[in-house]
Amino acid sequence: MCGIAGIFEFGQDARASAGALREMCRVITHRGPDDDGFYTDGSVGIGMRRLSIVDVAGGHQPLSNEDGTLWIVFNGEIYNHLELRQQLVARGHRYTTHSDTETVVHLFEEYGADCVQHLRGMFAFAIWNRNSKTLFIARDRLGIKPLYYKLTPERLLFGSEIKAVLAHGGIRPEFNRAALPEFLAFGYLSGEESFYAGIRKLLPGHTMTIGPHGQADIRQYWDLDTSKTQESRDEDYYVRSYRELLEGAVQSHLMSDVPLGVFLSGGVDSSAVAALMTKLRGEPVETFSVGYTEHTYSELPFARTVSDHIKSKHHEVLMSEQEFFGALPHLIWHEDEPIVWPSSISLYFVARLAREQVTVVLTGEGADETLAGYTRYAFTLKNAAMDRAYRSFIPGFLRSILRDKVASSSVLGATLRRKLEHTFLGKDGESWASFYFDNFFSAFSEPEQKGLLTDEFAREAAPSTAYKNVLGFWERSRGEMLQRLLYTDIKTYLVELLMKQDNMSMAASIESRVPFLDHLLVEFATNIPQNLQLGGFAGKRILKKAVEDLLPHSILYRQKLGFPTPWSRWLGGPRLDVIRSLLLEPRSTERELFQRSAVERLFEEHRSGYRDHYDRIWRLLNLELWHRVCLEKEEHEPVSATAH
Numbered sequence: 001m002c003g004i005a006g007i008f009e010f011g012q013d014a015r016a017s018a019g020a021l022r023e024m025c026r027v028i029t030h031r032g033p034d035d036d037g038f039y040t041d042g043s044v045g046i047g048m049r050r051l052s053i054v055d056v057a058g059g060h061q062p063l064s065n066e067d068g069t070l071w072i073v074f075n076g077e078i079y080n081h082l083e084l085r086q087q088l089v090a091r092g093h094r095y096t097t098h099s100d101t102e103t104v105v106h107l108f109e110e111y112g113a114d115c116v117q118h119l120r121g122m123f124a125f126a127i128w129n130r131n132s133k134t135l136f137i138a139r140d141r142l143g144i145k146p147l148y149y150k151l152t153p154e155r156l157l158f159g160s161e162i163k164a165v166l167a168h169g170g171i172r173p174e175f176n177r178a179a180l181p182e183f184l185a186f187g188y189l190s191g192e193e194s195f196y197a198g199i200r201k202l203l204p205g206h207t208m209t210i211g212p213h214g215q216a217d218i219r220q221y222w223d224l225d226t227s228k229t230q231e232s233r234d235e236d237y238y239v240r241s242y243r244e245l246l247e248g249a250v251q252s253h254l255m256s257d258v259p260l261g262v263f264l265s266g267g268v269d270s271s272a273v274a275a276l277m278t279k280l281r282g283e284p285v286e287t288f289s290v291g292y293t294e295h296t297y298s299e300l301p302f303a304r305t306v307s308d309h310i311k312s313k314h315h316e317v318l319m320s321e322q323e324f325f326g327a328l329p330h331l332i333w334h335e336d337e338p339i340v341w342p343s344s345i346s347l348y349f350v351a352r353l354a355r356e357q358v359t360v361v362l363t364g365e366g367a368d369e370t371l372a373g374y375t376r377y378a379f380t381l382k383n384a385a386m387d388r389a390y391r392s393f394i395p396g397f398l399r400s401i402l403r404d405k406v407a408s409s410s411v412l413g414a415t416l417r418r419k420l421e422h423t424f425l426g427k428d429g430e431s432w433a434s435f436y437f438d439n440f441f442s443a444f445s446e447p448e449q450k451g452l453l454t455d456e457f458a459r460e461a462a463p464s465t466a467y468k469n470v471l472g473f474w475e476r477s478r479g480e481m482l483q484r485l486l487y488t489d490i491k492t493y494l495v496e497l498l499m500k501q502d503n504m505s506m507a508a509s510i511e512s513r514v515p516f517l518d519h520l521l522v523e524f525a526t527n528i529p530q531n532l533q534l535g536g537f538a539g540k541r542i543l544k545k546a547v548e549d550l551l552p553h554s555i556l557y558r559q560k561l562g563f564p565t566p567w568s569r570w571l572g573g574p575r576l577d578v579i580r581s582l583l584l585e586p587r588s589t590e591r592e593l594f595q596r597s598a599v600e601r602l603f604e605e606h607r608s609g610y611r612d613h614y615d616r617i618w619r620l621l622n623l624e625l626w627h628r629v630c631l632e633k634e635e636h637e638p639v640s641a642t643a644h
Contacts, residue, residue, distance in 0.1 A: 002061070003031030003160040003506070004073040006046040006126050007168065008135050010155060010214040016045035024157075024164045025049050030334075031075075031160060031506045037061045039071050043212070044128050044135065048073045051359065051511060065105045066094050069130045072108075074101040075160055076123035076145045077513065079252035084118060101125075108136065113207055116221050120252070120518065124160065124202075133212040141222040141519045142366075143204030143495040146502055150199045156210050161503070162199055162336035173631050174198075177457070180593065181466040184444040184452070185437070187340035187619055190492035191469035195337045195626070204495060222519070224490060226483035228527045235545075238528050242521075243546035249518035250276040253362055261286035261358040263350055263512070264312070266302025268540060268547075268556055269364025269373070273515060275550035277362060278310045286357050287312040290350035293320045294566040302555060309552055317353040319346060321570050328622075329636040333629050334507040335500070338622035342565040344500045351508035359510060365501055366516035369486060369494040370525040372539035376440045377485055379422075379537060381530075384481065387424035387435070396430075403428065418612055432474065433467040436485070441493070442466075443615045452598045482530040490526070568614040576607060579621050588624050 005024040007016040018040050025036055025047040032049030039046050039062040048061045064071045078084070081100035084107065089095065093106040100121075107115035108127050113136060122144035127136045137158060139147045149158040150165050157165045166173050174197040179189050192200045202208055205222035250273060254260060262274040264287040277285050287307050291298030300316055307314035324345050331348055332339055339345070354361050368374050391399070403426055409417070420426050428434045438445040444452060446466050453461065473491040477484035498514070505512040515521075528542055535541045544556045571579075580603045582588065589596055599620070606613040628634040 002048050002050040002075050003028035004048045004075050005159040005164040008156040008210055009043040014043045016040055016043055020168050021045040021047045024159060024167045027163050027167045028161050030509055033509050046073045046126055046128060061101060063101050065109055070105050071128045072105050072125055074104055074125040076121060078119055078121040079255055080120040135210045138207040139202045139204055141205045142517050144498050144514055146499055147202040148199055151216060165199055181449060181461055184449055185442040185466040188496040224487055226487045226526050227478035235532055238532055238542050239545045242542050245521045245524055247276055249515040249521050251280050253513045253515045256360050258359040260360045261288055261354050263361050263363045264289050264303045266299045266306055269367040271306045271551050271555055272547045273362050273364050275310050285312050287314045288350050288354040289316045290346045291318055292566055293318055297566045306555055315353055317349050319349050329625055329629050332625050333636045335503045338626040340496055342567045344504055347504040348507055351505040351510050355508045355510045362513050362515060365514045369489045370522050371543050372482060372533040375537050377482060377539055378534045380436055381481060383424055387429035390424050391429055437467060443619045452594050454592050454595055457593055480530045482533060486526050571614050583620055583624055
């Protein structure tokens with residue numbers, strides 16, 4: 001819906017700068033090109049940029065309660081706000097608008113910090129209480145909407161994007177070097193820290209209350225319980241219940257006073273959303289797809305099949321290698337951090353295409369992480385079972401020798417080596433970090449990082465930091481192994497996916513909504529028994545059966561491609577030399593993060609076909625471009641693509 005920002009100065013005579021607040025909001029104009037608004041009250045200033053969606057005429061922010069003692073800036077959508085509004089009016093609250101933002105203010109009047117328990121939707125908001133001189137900040141349960149902050153003894157700064165916090169002035173953006181090991185492993189940071197020293201994330205499902213002297217009280221108000229599976233229920237129950245909940249979620253996500261559409265990849269998830277949206281609206285919907293000029297990597301034919309089936313008004317955009325790399329620095333600026341997955345670039349191009357027709361899109365994000373859609377889930381369960389048998393018969397020293405042979409044998413080609421390294425033969429089953437996280441997420445495992453980092457940085461880095469955050473979530477998880485895997489991915493991997501989707505869609509000034517992540521639907525889905533979630537190596541069994549009446553069999557049961565990009569193919573051409581030169585030029589090596597010889601070896605092994613280092617090269621390239629664009633303020637320009 002918009003972008004928000006704020007300042008809270010501590011101290012008796014402190015005053016928030018209206019000029020600084022305006023600049024913080026100006027740098028996120030792309031999040032809300034329709035309107036802006038500001039409110040200052042001595043030590044506090046809150047502001048917003050608005051993308052008008054609900055109550056277009058009357059929903060201006062900041063917005064207050066009846067007597068002006070509470071003021072709010074809000075980003076997101078509350079899908080049950082009409083129901084809540086009726087309850088609040090019955091309790092005597094008086095509304096002056098039709099916006100969901102005002103409902104949040106009255107809920108806070110009624111319930112205080114517990115207001116978040118009543119909200120169904122996506123949100124990040126801040127409420128200033130003039131009476132108590134406290135600021136209350138909240139983020140939705142699953143992290144669909146972002147919220148960053150910097151807290152010092154002098155002040156609190158917060159915003160929807162890191163660049164809003166940095167725009168306050170007087171802050172020198174500085175690389176959070178302690179985050180490098182986790183970035184090299186996963187490509188993102190799964191805890192509270194960001195890539196910038198001193199700037200943190202309010203975690204999903206958390207609130208923060210700040211008092212007038214800077215005392216911060218951060219609390220978790222929601223967590224996902226994955227230990228409630230009920231084996232006594234039959235499959236039909238889960239299929240019927242999931243369909244009912246999903247249809248209700250899609251219906252609620254259609255709330256809008258402006259045109260809506262769907263991002264359609266041709267996969268099960270987005271196709272199910274598009275089909276349900278068509279059924280509920282009773283008319284053709286706008287669908288949007290992106291592909292590559294390299295047609296073998298494009299899912300456009302599948303999207304067209306779905307579009308023909310549901311009779312949507314379909315739009316496509318093609319992206320070339322030149323456009324991909326031309327957009328990369330610009331989109332790193334939008335994301336404020338290195339981009340984790342090449343698919344982020346295509347997401348931006350399809351969002352920009354959609355903006356020509358609609359203001360809001362529904363997407364299929366979240367189904368894989370809640371319904372075990374990735375093959376890694378079934379693979380890990382089978383791999384773990386074989387590993388237990390393997391370890392019971394083969395001594396540890398022999399297993400270690402075999403792992404080394406798999407990693408270094410010159411007889412194995414890059415493809416076979418990569419496959420074997422994913423199995424119990426190539427991974428240490430006694431280390432969960434190796435067995436799961438290195439297997440499917442880590443570009444550089446902790447042992448590999450030792451050979452990559454300079455001696456100086458290796459001495460600086462704390463040991464075992466690469467996996468600390470994600471292992472914390474794994475150890476906190478409960479239930480069957482599948483449920484534990486889902487919990488961990490929802491708390492880490494999915495949060496990063498949502499940040500990608502939010503930033504890439506807002507870069508095009510479009511709001512994306514994720515009905516699969518309605519929290520009641522998530523709570524139901526993640527507790528479906530393990531034996532009903534998976535069918536062979538394919539997941540989302542319940543979803544597929546739930547929408548069999550809406551989609552062709554060829555779409556529901558085709559092999560999952562996972563939004564492929566031609567990145568690996570591009571590295572087989574001259575692009576590899578361009579990237580190598582960039583990473584080895586003095587400007588890059590003088591950062592003294594990586595051993596030059598290790599980077600050179602990376603490219604030599606990739607070029608020779610000895611190893612496929614496409615994910616490692618992508619990670620190093622993005623980190624270097626981030627330094628240049630976000631820390632050193634190098635110019636970045638967007639590029640166009642070809643619409644069809």
